[in-house]
Amino acid sequence: MKKILFICWALCFSYCLHAQDTVKGFVYEDSNKNGKKERREKGLPQVAVSNGVEVVLTDEKGAYTLPIGDDDIIFVIKPAGYAVPVSENNLPRYYYIHKPAGSPDLEYKGVEPTGSLPRSVDFALYPTEEQESFTAMIFGDPQPYTEKELELFARGVVDKAKDEEGISFGISLGDLAGDDLDLHPKYAEVLKNTSWPWYNVMGNHDMNYDATTDSQSDESFEKTFGPSAYAFNHGDAHFIVLEDILYPDPRDGQGYWGGFREDQLDFIENDLKHVDKDRLVVLSFHIPLWHENENSFRDSDRKRLFDLLKEYPNRLAISAHTHLQRHNFYTAADGWEGAGRFHEYNAGTTSGDWYSGQLNEEGIPVSTMRDGTPKGYALLRVVGNQYQIDYQVIGKPLEHQIKIFNPKVVANNRGSSSGIFANFYMGDKNDKVEYKIDEGEWKTMNWTEAPDPAYLADVMEWDLMEKLVPGRRPSNPVNSTHLWRGSIPTNLPLGKHTITVRATDMFGRTFTETSEYTIAEPVSY
Structure with missing residues (x-):
């Protein structure tokens, strides 16, 4: 009898351990948009789901299974032709945070304890019509250090940008705040004034500087915006969003360095296994892959990224960080072995030269950047697997270039x-x-x-x-x-x-x- 009880206990313990290490759920078409999977709502097959490293496809019933730890975010990689729910601030809700004990105790709050893993972590999708031709708005470095500067961003940029027509979504390329991470939710409220969803990149000024490991430097970012590395599809394009800041700098433990952790590069590799070679792949990150400041980006990480993308003839990287505007073209001399040149657009910024300069007639700093580029935002126009980029100077017609x-x-x-x-x-x-x-x-x-x-x-x-x-x-x-x-x-x-x-x-x-x-x-x- 004792032997039987011991076997039962061992089986239960093994099951509980396995349940804690594995997440299961469904990706489904939420026909009534109530955020709950109901029996009559169909599961969606062949949809990618990730834990930030591994990427799996749902089966014919829309089911998936992934390993999970105590500090993971599970997310669906939105397929083309579908939309994900958005928050009241137009932030896409495509993820589930699993931190049973919550974030570590940091100066700026992170995620509260999430408790036990649900029996099923499900992701709702809504069918929507997506054209192969679409436009995305691209912001670089809003970077308000104070609520006053956040107001300048709201009045000087968002109040103008919100009148753009035909925008499918936006991508903000990092430094959403200027070190004061309590501004993250307020920044999201400002972006609510546009009528499209916003995907956000983590910048070096969005980090928890008191974190002791790189993997914990995004705890406050995750609280408001979700994972710092993820992907989604729109039309014939596949977008990969990445945090590319190594913190603390592994060379000396001080400051930060441009680059990727191994798990982030593994995510890109696993994600691309499910992306057709003829699609346009757009990567968005904060620190450019190259800058005049030598050693600003870890060479080995750039090389592995290039190797992962060399079989994709249609690709584009978009970065910010420099408060300048330029195009970087990488060739074999830089380690790029794919067809043609690898194009990185280092975008101009909405804060311009950090809210400096004389005030315009609205009382907003002109903020021209150090290379003479006026502050503004970019419009990424995609047709099929091809792209063009426009730069919209704030307060000027689009033709002003x-x-x-x-x-x-x-x-x-x-x-x-x-x-x-x-x-x-x-x-x-x-x-x-x-x-x-x-x-x-x-x-x-x-x-x-x-x-x-x-x-x-x-x-x-x-x-x-x-x-x-x-x-x-x-x-x-x-x-x-x-x-x-x-x-x-x-x-x-x-x-x-x-x-x-x-x-x-x-x-x-x-x-x-x-x-x-x-x-x-x-x-x-």
Whole structure:
């Protein structure tokens, strides 16, 4: 009898242990949208579900099974043609957090204890019509350090962006807050004023700095936004969102370093096993894969990422962090072995140069970035497995893509070391940029890596002030990667002349901008 009781106890213990180590559930079509799986609601087969490392597909009944630990998030990878529930702040709810003991005791609160694992962790999906052609809004670095700066973001960016039409969803590329993680929920409330769901990336200013391990640095982020590494599908595109901050820096235990943990790279590998090779793969993370600051990203992690994607001919990476705007193209010299060049768009930011500069007529800092790019947001336009990117400058028509800097007046027939400068915000040095004077012939402008003189003039204005004005001095300028120069003719008739600049981008689209200057008689000594 004792032997039988012992066997029963052992079986029960084994079952409980197994139940604690395994999560089961269904992905189903929630026809009445009440968030509960009911018997008549069908399960959805071949839908990917993940624990942040492993990725499995549901069976013909919509069922899945995954291993789970005491600090995991289970999430469904939304298939194309379906939507997930959203919170009152338009945050997608596609995940279940399992932290029986809650987050560790940190300065900024994390997840409260979730208790025992439910018998079934189910994910509701709603069928929806998704076109193969769609537009996603991309934000970089809102980064408010205070509630006042959050208000500036709300009035200066969101109040403008919310009027965009045809947006399917948004992706915010990290630094949603500026170290004060209590601003995360308030930031989400601001984004509620748009009418589309927002997927969020974790940035280095969204971390729990008092965490002792990298895996715990996202505890407060998880509380508001869910997992820091996940994926979803929309149309013919597959989106992978990643936290790419190693904290503390494994080299010296101080600060942070750009890179991925092994489990994050394993997730990408396992996720891509279920993604057709002809789909567009879009990766979103905070720290760019390369920057002028050497060793800003761990080489081995970039190389493994490249190797995982080399069989995908259609791919794009989007990052932020730098408070500049540029395109990075990776080749074999950088470890990329796939077809063509690997394109990373390092997006401009909605905080611009950290809410600096003079105030506009609405009392909001102009915040032009150090490379002369005005603050704004990007519009990722996807058609099938191809993409284009537009940059929307805040307060300007979409057609405004170039800023011209030139002298206002030059002496007739007298040589000048001044020049015509064109800052083509979305430009790359391989783009074609030309200019003409009046109805003259088009001439090629020369790409130059130098500070934007228009931005430099704005900064110098602060240093020449004799009385302080509201606002904060902008940061010092840096070399722009999208600046072109042409000589300024002085051998033309006296009077006003029109400068026209046209630029053709990497997608074959042409943009124009005009400016004026005056040719006057020289003034004698």
